[in-house]
Amino acid sequence: MGFADDFAWGAATASYQNEGGAYEEGKGLSIWDVFTHQPGRVEDGTNGDVASDQFHHIDEDINMMHQLSMNAYRFSLCWPRIIPGGTGQVNRKGLDFYDHMVDTLLQKDITPYITLFHWDLPYDLFLRGGWLNPDMPKWFADYTTVVMERLSDRVNHWITQNEPQCFIGSGLEGGLHAPGLKMNKRDVLQAAHIALLSHGYGVQAIKAGAKLKPVIGYAPASWWLWSPVTDSPADIEACRKQTFNAKEEQAGSSAWWMDPVFLGHYPQDAAEAMRDYMPSIGSDDMKIISQPIDFLGMNVYQSYLGKADEQGECVTVKRTDGYDRTAYPWPVTPQALYWGPKFLSERYHTQIIVTENGISNVDWVHLDGKVHDPQRIDFTARYLRELRRAAQDGVDIAGYFHWTLTDNFEWATGFANRFGLIYVDFPTQKRIIKDSGFWYRDVIRSNGANL
Numbered sequence: 001m002g003f004a005d006d007f008a009w010g011a012a013t014a015s016y017q018n019e020g021g022a023y024e025e026g027k028g029l030s031i032w033d034v035f036t037h038q039p040g041r042v043e044d045g046t047n048g049d050v051a052s053d054q055f056h057h058i059d060e061d062i063n064m065m066h067q068l069s070m071n072a073y074r075f076s077l078c079w080p081r082i083i084p085g086g087t088g089q090v091n092r093k094g095l096d097f098y099d100h101m102v103d104t105l106l107q108k109d110i111t112p113y114i115t116l117f118h119w120d121l122p123y124d125l126f127l128r129g130g131w132l133n134p135d136m137p138k139w140f141a142d143y144t145t146v147v148m149e150r151l152s153d154r155v156n157h158w159i160t161q162n163e164p165q166c167f168i169g170s171g172l173e174g175g176l177h178a179p180g181l182k183m184n185k186r187d188v189l190q191a192a193h194i195a196l197l198s199h200g201y202g203v204q205a206i207k208a209g210a211k212l213k214p215v216i217g218y219a220p221a222s223w224w225l226w227s228p229v230t231d232s233p234a235d236i237e238a239c240r241k242q243t244f245n246a247k248e249e250q251a252g253s254s255a256w257w258m259d260p261v262f263l264g265h266y267p268q269d270a271a272e273a274m275r276d277y278m279p280s281i282g283s284d285d286m287k288i289i290s291q292p293i294d295f296l297g298m299n300v301y302q303s304y305l306g307k308a309d310e311q312g313e314c315v316t317v318k319r320t321d322g323y324d325r326t327a328y329p330w331p332v333t334p335q336a337l338y339w340g341p342k343f344l345s346e347r348y349h350t351q352i353i354v355t356e357n358g359i360s361n362v363d364w365v366h367l368d369g370k371v372h373d374p375q376r377i378d379f380t381a382r383y384l385r386e387l388r389r390a391a392q393d394g395v396d397i398a399g400y401f402h403w404t405l406t407d408n409f410e411w412a413t414g415f416a417n418r419f420g421l422i423y424v425d426f427p428t429q430k431r432i433i434k435d436s437g438f439w440y441r442d443v444i445r446s447n448g449a450n451l
Contacts, residue, residue, distance in 0.1 A: 002388050002448055008111065008399030009444040010072035011065070011421060012356050014118040014162070016048050017408040019078060021055030025093040028084025030120035031130075031171075035178035044414035051409040052424045057431070058101055061406060064422055064433060066108040068441040073110050074355060074401045075101070076118035076162065079143055086122030087139050095150045102154050112155045113355075113401070115219065116144055116202060118162040119171075119178070126179055131168065131191035137201040137288075144202045148209030156212040159297055159355065160202040163221040164195045164257055176412055185277045193279035196260050200288035207291075219297030219355045220257040222344065226306040227335040229317055234308040242306055242314035243343050246270035254344070262348035264290035295398060296348060297355035303336030326379070328360040328417060334382035341390045341397055351396045357383055358403035360410070360417035365432060371423040376436040384443065385451050402440060406431065 016032045036047035054061055065073055079086065081094035105112050117140070121130060125139060133139075144160075170177040173188045183191070199218060206214050226242045228235035246253035246267045255267040264286050271278060305317040324332040341352045359379040363371055380402065391397045407420035415426060421437035424430070442450060 008072035010070045011405035012074035012401040015076045015078035016120040018054040020050040020053040022049040026091040028080035029123035031178040042414045046414040048409040069444045074113040076115035080122040086125035113157040115159040137198040140198040141201040141205040144205035153211040159217045160199045165221045190279040203291040216293040217295040222298040224254045225303045227303040227339040238308035238314040239306045247273040260289045295351040299356035303333040326359045334386045337383045338386040353399040356403040363418045371434040
């Protein structure tokens, strides 16, 4: 037994990283539109005004997905393209763009998986307090309702938020991402709570407004994972425990962001450790946050490695300078796609979809006009074998979305990292399917049997 016959095979993208069209057809500003134009915010001094210009190349990109036999595509909506001010007047031309995208995908038998929020918060809402404004859950629900009215007659797979650890932790605490703030712990945890509450309001709005029976997910970052270096029960238990330890790093942890959604409460040990900084929690907040959903989206690129000490506690196994790494550079740890789904499904008893997994590689067009990327093929094969092993061991895994479809604008690193299955020459926007794209096509056609 491997992957299910109806397994979703696709790629994932994000609106700011791919769309471009930053000032076209009535779109409003997002915090990333402003942030990337501030000197020193992006490593190579670039911005996402054009990115991979999906706004003008969407038909070409969908044709390439079809050529690569993908049966699913995960993409996000740009909130300020739909509601320029975040609230109020709806931009019908913005919705027309997504209308066309959905229709074209369905014509090619590609199922849309839509993420409602992938970091590009309307700038006007940031000026009104952003994630610290207690009205944010209502604003998010109103935006979701607009989307449901227009698209839910053809789309039934929905993801509320992507990686709140990043848009809260990196955006409001670390200052590395938009809007580039470094707030105190109390305000960060309050913003985190409002983000979780917005997820819950979004789930309610999907269920209230969906015209097709919705399949609803949530995609927090899943890189706070430990994989055991041996299969001994002691090492496995120590790594499982450490994976859900949220006492030291709330903004980045798994349990802090997942326990409220799937279990209805913050992790008790972490809440006790953070008692002086805990957010204000309304009487119905946890009930709203833990609205039942259908799957957990896992964004997985790597794992820490761990083993048990004499007390059964997890000790992180330090890597030496010569370890395998990607161009980012992140460590190559395929076991993340075995232990991650296993630990998370055991704790939360929900279906798993890998909503992001991929590799930044050093890619260029070779003399023969092709893009040869054997590292990406090897990386993805190793990770998918581990994911298949998890499925064979009984983990309910419904899909895999490679990050990413085309090379794009990679947030604060600009154009320095290429993650795509399709090469983009950014000055000309010419696309070339990489060797890995054709390899992935064959994996899809075999439903993973040829790995």
